[in-house]
Amino acid sequence: MRICVIGGGLVGLATTLQLRREFPGAELTLLEKEPDFGRHQSTHNSGVLHAGLYYKPGSVKARMAVHGIRLMTEFCRSHGIAHEICGKLVVAVDETEVARLKTLLERGTQNGLKGLRWLNRDQLREIEPHAAGIAAVQVPEEGIVDYTAVVQAMAADNRAGGATLLTGARVTAIRREGPQGWVVASTAGEVRADFIVNCAGLHCDRVAELAGEQRSTRIVPFRGEYYQLKASSSGLVKHLIYPVPDPTFPFLGVHFTRLIHGGVEAGPNAILATSREGYRKTNLNLADLADALTFGGLWKFMRRHKAMCWEEVVRSFSKRRFCASLQKLVPEITEADLEPGGAGVRAQAMTPAGELVQDFELVERPDALHVLNAPSPAATASLAIGEEIASRVRRLARK
DSSP states (O other): OEEEEEOOSHHHHHHHHHHHHHOTTOEEEEEOSSSSSOOSTTTSSOOEEOOSSSSOTTSHHHHHHHHHHHHHHHHHHHHTOOEEOOOEEEEEOSGGGHHHHHHHHHHHHHTTOSSOEEEEHHHHHHHOTTOOOSEEEEETTOEEEOHHHHHHHHHHHHHHTTOEEESSOOEEEEEEOSSSOEEEEETTEEEEESEEEEOOGGGHHHHHHHTTOOOOSEEEEEEEEEEEEOGGGGGGOSSEEEEOOOTTSSSOOOEEEEOTTSOEEEEOOOEEOSSTTOOSTTOOOHHHHHHHHTOHHHHHHHHHTHHHHHHHHHHHHOHHHHHHHHHTTOTTOOGGGEEEEEEEEEEEEEOTTSOBOOSOEEEEETTEEEEEEOOTTHHHHHHHHHHHHHHHHHHHHHO
């Protein structure tokens, strides 16, 4: 069997690993358009190992996050990759958030998380002396990791196992060859395959369209911008400190994350990116911007969340407003404690009705599988997603 995986981020690399195990004699080829692997969502993130607290019980996200963090932790241990299970606190800053925090605790318990603990104000202060809040949920299984090292280890394992990994291979066309089979044309040449797996992340909807899918649900890129705490202020945060999400808002909100190689990141906000790979405000891709602005779903989304969208834009240009958001969790933080950090672009699928697709979305065809929504926690869950994809490919191949 010949299988072509499109996209060399964590999901594509992990899928290739799992396909090798499921199809030991298969001819596996992975195509990545960049000069190296994991150049986008896989490494433009805060490096968190997500345990599955937030996700709706029974959802694909919940199942894969809980299983995925355990697979990822074992992968890091076996490959000597820097990681730390440091734990996370989700903090209720006032009484209006306590009920939602209790719901999160129940949800995490249903999802199978271990060691969850309700903290009162005093217990919270013992763990995070500088955190605001009247209650918190402690999530001991969460942690931080060097995802760049994970990417490199997965690529090395795949090559050692006989898979063909091609970089500089941007897919330009996908066409049928006979009653069964594909020809995938790329800037590195053509690949013939019996089955294609689309793990193209920020461009997954476009790759699916090349393979004949209707692009009704579309990737809308949202840039998340971070600050970092100066070294002199990093002691204000000892673990991961997250807010209780507001169900009326589509994004989580700013939080604090310790980094695996030192330092503390603060953020992100969430604004429309003017390029699917636009990590700076000055990055502009006219085709990407036109693609977003001509999509009716985006305008419906913005009308529904006008106040939030405006606040995110203001926070992008105002360090004072960004700092004020952070102070809700750690009041001692000042503007002087913050310096510019990195940014990431989230590949968020959106429906024509302007709704964000909340769960992972895997679309099956007899000889293709498209991963059309895999934002956070896909990095953590990548090995579990790869398992799921390999299992589905096996089932489809038997038909």
